[in-house]
Amino acid sequence: MKLRKALALGLAAAMTVSMIGCGSTADTSTDTADTTEAAEETTEAADTTEESTESADATTDGVPGYLDINLDDYTDLTASIKFLHCRTDREEDGSMAEMIAKFNEKFPNIEVKTEGVTDYAEDALLRLSQGNWGDVMWIPAVDKKDLSSYFMPLGSTEEMSKSLNFVDSWSYDGISYGIPVWGNAQGVVYNKAVFEAAGITELPTTPTEFLEDLQLIKDNTDAIPLYTNYAAGWTMGAWDAYVGVVSNGDATYMNQKFVHTANPFDDPGDDTGIYNLYRILYDAVANGLIEDDYTTTDWEGCKGMINNGEIGAMVLGSWAYSQMVEAGDHGDDIGYMPFPMTVGGTQYALAGGDYNYAVNINSSDENKTASLVFIKWMLEESGWSVREGCYSTVIGGENPDMYSAFDGCEMLSDEAAIAGEEDFLNEMNAESELSFNAGGNAKVQSIVEAAATGSKSLDDIMADWTTAWNDAQDELEIEVLY
CATH class of the missing domain: 3.40.190.10 (Periplasmic binding protein-like II)
Structure with a gap:
C-alpha cells in the first residue's frame, strides 16, 4: 500500500502519548518478549x-x-x-x-x-x-x-x-x-534547595543556561547535577516528549510535519530544535555533570536522593513530581519547571494525555x-x-497547584494527524527504529554511551538518525515536504 499523502488543511486537537512512571524494583510481570x-x-x-x-x-x-x-x-x-x-x-x-x-x-x-x-x-x-x-x-x-x-x-x-x-x-x-x-505538562523535576545552594537565582530558559546551571551545581554543591536514570531504560524515553511543541513552538509539528521533514535533526543554530534538546544530555554526560556510573542508576532510589538534596534535576514528566515529594522528609524542596528552551522569545510547554x-x-x-x-x-x-x-x-x-513555575509559558497540545495519516508516525518509528514517544529508550541511552566514551560526536549521532529517517521515508514512500 502506498503511503504517499499530501499535507492537507483541517486540524483537530490531540496529544502525544507521554510516559507514566512504570518502573519498580518489584517485577510483577510475566515473561517478556523482544x-x-x-x-x-x-x-x-x-x-x-x-x-x-x-x-x-x-x-x-x-x-x-x-x-x-x-x-x-x-x-x-x-x-x-x-x-x-x-x-x-x-x-x-x-x-x-x-x-x-x-x-x-x-x-x-x-x-x-x-x-x-x-x-x-x-x-x-x-x-x-x-x-x-x-x-x-x-x-x-x-x-x-x-x-x-x-x-x-x-x-x-x-x-x-x-x-x-x-x-x-x-x-x-x-x-x-x-x-x-x-494529563501531563512536560518539564523538569528539580530540587529548589540544591539550585539555591548552587547560586541559581532564576530558572534556566535555554539549553545553554541549563548546562551552565548544572555546572554551578557541580562546582558549588555535593549533589549530582543531572541524574540520567540510564539503567532503568524506560525513563530515558522521557526526553522524546520535548521533540515537538517544546523544541519548536509548533503544535502541528509532531503529528503532521515531523514525518514529512527531510532533516529534522539539524542544528538550527539558535538553541532550539531536536538537536539542542538532546545536546543537553550529550554535553551533560561529556562534561561530567551526571552520576559517576550511569550503568548503576537506581530508579526507586533516585526518588529519595532528589528529595534529600543529592540530585539537582531529572528530565521526567509531571507524573514524577508527586513520587519525588513523597520519597522523604523534604517534599517542599521539590519543584517542577518548564523545559529549558525558548523559541522566538517564548517558552512553550506541552500538555497532553x-x-x-x-x-x-x-x-x-x-x-x-x-x-x-x-x-x-x-x-x-x-x-x-x-x-x-x-x-x-x-x-x-x-x-x-504545582505548575506555578509555568506561569508565562504558552501551553500547547499536539494537534492530530491529518486524516489518512494517523499511522504515519508509528510506521516511521518502526521503519527507522527511532521510536519517538514510542519506547525509543535505546536511542537516548546511546547518546549517554557515546558522550561517556567519546565514540561519537552529537553531530555523528544526528547524522545517523537523519539517514535512518530518510531511508524510512523512502521505504514508506512518505512525501518530503519540509
Whole structure:
C-alpha cells in the first residue's frame, strides 16, 4: 500500500502519548518478549482477528457509551473485571488497593483485580497479541488502524471532547478508543534547595543556561547535577516528549510535519530544535555533570536522593513530581519547571494525555459496562489525578497547584494527524527504529554511551538518525515536504 499523502488543511486537537512512571524494583510481570517480536505478533493478531465492531460505530451494541454512564445507576451491577497497568509502585504501597476498596464502597458487586506490570511497554503488547490481558488496560504502542480489533469504541471523539480533555490521542475515524488516565505538562523535576545552594537565582530558559546551571551545581554543591536514570531504560524515553511543541513552538509539528521533514535533526543554530534538546544530555554526560556510573542508576532510589538534596534535576514528566515529594522528609524542596528552551522569545510547554484506559472488545457486555463504570469512577471520584500531581482528564476537574513555575509559558497540545495519516508516525518509528514517544529508550541511552566514551560526536549521532529517517521515508514512500 502506498503511503504517499499530501499535507492537507483541517486540524483537530490531540496529544502525544507521554510516559507514566512504570518502573519498580518489584517485577510483577510475566515473561517478556523482544519488543519488536511482540509488536509483530500484535500486528499479526490484528490482521487475523475478526473485527468485533465497525469503526464508524461510536459504541458497542448492548453496552452504553462512556458519556451515557451515570455512576449512580450502576451501584447494583455485578461483574468481575481485571485491570492491567504499569503503576507497580501503587500496587506496592497499597494505594491501588485502597482505591479499589473505596470503589467497592459504592459498587460492592464489581470485583476489580489489578495487576501492575514493570516492563509494560513490552509486556502489554505481548499480552494484547495473546488476548490474555483482562478487561481494562492502558493502551500500548499499537497501530491506530488496529484499535477496533482490540478495544471497545467509547464514543464519538467530537462529543467526548466536550466533557473530557485529550481524548483524541487514541482516536480513529472520529471514534475514541481510549481515555487518558490524566494529563501531563512536560518539564523538569528539580530540587529548589540544591539550585539555591548552587547560586541559581532564576530558572534556566535555554539549553545553554541549563548546562551552565548544572555546572554551578557541580562546582558549588555535593549533589549530582543531572541524574540520567540510564539503567532503568524506560525513563530515558522521557526526553522524546520535548521533540515537538517544546523544541519548536509548533503544535502541528509532531503529528503532521515531523514525518514529512527531510532533516529534522539539524542544528538550527539558535538553541532550539531536536538537536539542542538532546545536546543537553550529550554535553551533560561529556562534561561530567551526571552520576559517576550511569550503568548503576537506581530508579526507586533516585526518588529519595532528589528529595534529600543529592540530585539537582531529572528530565521526567509531571507524573514524577508527586513520587519525588513523597520519597522523604523534604517534599517542599521539590519543584517542577518548564523545559529549558525558548523559541522566538517564548517558552512553550506541552500538555497532553498520558496512558489511556481502554476496554477489551472481547469482554462480555456485563464486564464492558463494569469497566466503563470503573474508568469513570477513577477519573471523576478517585482523586488519583490530583494526588499524582497531574491535570484532570475531566474538563473542569480539580488540578494541582504545582505548575506555578509555568506561569508565562504558552501551553500547547499536539494537534492530530491529518486524516489518512494517523499511522504515519508509528510506521516511521518502526521503519527507522527511532521510536519517538514510542519506547525509543535505546536511542537516548546511546547518546549517554557515546558522550561517556567519546565514540561519537552529537553531530555523528544526528547524522545517523537523519539517514535512518530518510531511508524510512523512502521505504514508506512518505512525501518530503519540509
